């Protein structure tokens with residue numbers, strides 16, 4: 001059993017309140033991505049779980065054990081630090097094998113293990129060097145190797161891929177995911193890269209300003225964001241938000257009335273929604289005078305190769321639309337934005353998602 | 366044409382000043398160094414090849430003074446006493462200073478005050494320290510005797526007994542110079558990166574392993590520099606011994622500095638004393654160089 005549980009964890013640094021009552025439960029063997037903007041308290045949460053910082057209030061459990069007051073070494077965890085934290089006077093091989101050496105693992109076994117992880121992380125040729133003779137990305141991989149060389153109850157990784165180049169990041173992403181699945185340890189993976197979070201994790205927890213915004217499987221984070229912050233933080237380009245007012249059987253957005261299905265309309269009216277949220281891929285470009293489209297004019301056109309992002313200025317704000325790769329249009333040209341209202345979600349005045357989208361494949365939960 | 370030459374002239378003048386400026390600014394310092402360091406050094410070297418009578422040179426004897434040193438039992442004994450003194454004091458100071466520095470690294474209430482108090486001995490004039498220790502050690506009215514009598518014992522013989530006097534001198538040196546070690550090592554410890562220590566704790570290392578595997582190896586250069594500094598300094602210890610024991614009883618605390626002083630001013634053998642100090646200087650220099658070489662080898666491996 002190595003589930004991880006944060007129970008009303010609070011952390012203050014003097015007067016600065018960094019974590020306000022964090023409740024987070026990671027089931028056994030799951031890969032959780034902790035996602036959030038810089039400075040939201042991800043590292044702090046991880047350090048509390050590792051035992052490097054004491055929470056100001058609340059408790060931390062690993063498995064059934066209350067570890068809040070335990071020393072880091074009694075918690076059976078392995079951690080990758082954001083700043084690598086390699087041992088400067090040891091060689092790469094010594095660095096990697098240190099956790100094993102401390103536990104008295106026999107030499108032969110250690111050698112084999114070093115070889116294995118070095119091969120996975122492509123650092124076999126660096127084993128005799130010292131940390132200061134390595135590049136940032138190489139150091140990061142050594143730090144990663146030092147963590148995965150052991151078989152702990154939980155892995156804590158603080159942005160372990162942030163310094164790698166794009167190609168290596170892609171391969172490492174896959175390798176880490178495979179490795180964690182094979183080892184079966186509970187993993188908490190801190191990142192501010194949403195692609196990493198969505199592609200690698202079983203569960204994604206989105207944090208903002210020291211508070212947990214939502215924890216759900218990646219697909220739900222994407223399709224059913226709990227609030228406006230999650231909706232706009234996850235997704236690239238981010239979800240479009242437009243102010244709306246209620247009208248007869250629908251909402252008024254972008255200067256047009258968008259009709260809504262009856263139950264959704266009543267739900268919207270009940271929740272006193274003020275904004276509509278639309279993913280760029282749920283919108284499409286159309287003739288500006290076609291029926292049921294929001295009229296606007298082209299603001300920016302960004303060809304991406306496989307598709308074209310069109311930013312359209314509407315009455316009430318700009319929206320991004322994903323168009324085909326052969327889209328052609330000039331800035332300032334009139335254009336319409338079409339969408340299916342069933343794919344839209346609606347936020348109330350405090351930013352909570354009051355009405356979710358009806359999924360296109362009909363799996364309304 | 367005229368203005369062109371003019372411009373070149375100015376440029377050259379400007380460049381001339383630019384070139385000369387560093388030397389001009391160095392000049393005063395350089396003069397002082399030449400005057401108070403280099404000249405006496407050369408003069409000392411010259412003196413070491415002569416014999417003196419009543420303070421004036423009477424003949425050139427070449428390297429004879431140097432050769433004579435190595436058959437002088439008193440010199441050899443003073444060298445042995447010095448080596449014992451330096452080795453004992455500096456190693457105790459290093460261990461004690463390191464322990465104190467490790468202790469004072471932690472943050473708790475009153476730590477600033479403690480750190481300040483700990484470095485006080487270092488800033489007291491050595492002669493004053495020696496006088497205070499004489500008062501402590503004195504066999505008639507000293508603090509130790511008073512303490513011993515209060516507990517029912519007899520008078521404490523410190524400065525009258527060869528072994529006790531030597532130990533007393535080491536204790537004085539440790540008291541006075543542990544703070545320097547402490548200060549250097551504390552600064553070293555405070556400049557170490559924090560993350561490796563956190564990583565080691567997570568990796569499962571206890572306090573002892575953290576010290577042996579991280580703190581000590583990372584501190585080795587600082588420790589070595591501190592030890593070399595203190596060793597060089599301890600070889601020259603003079604004032605404290607001069608005030609405390611004058612080298613006695615017998616030759617028990619007669620360091621080379623005291624012996625050199627005696628030959629120069631008591632026995633008026635200026636040339637011989639100069640040769641003695643030049644030799645000691647070379648020994649210390651060799652020591653320092655080999656220590657630094659060793660350090661570099663450790664660093665490179």
Ligand SMILES: Nc1ncnc2c1ncn2[C@@H]1O[C@H](COP(=O)(O)OP(=O)(O)OP(=O)(O)O)[C@@H](O)[C@H]1O
Pocket residue numbers: 013016018036037038039040041042043044045082192
């Ligand atoms: N030791 C400390 N003392 C005071 N404030 C701190 C301390 N450590 C962190 N903070 C503050 O706590 C907040 C959260 O820091 P934290 O390191 O957890 O952010 P993060 O989410 O990991 O950010 P990033 O993605 O940039 O690494 C920040 O505002 C930071 O300034």
Ligand SMILES: [Mg+2]
Pocket residue numbers: 042043044082158
């Ligand atoms: Mg961080």
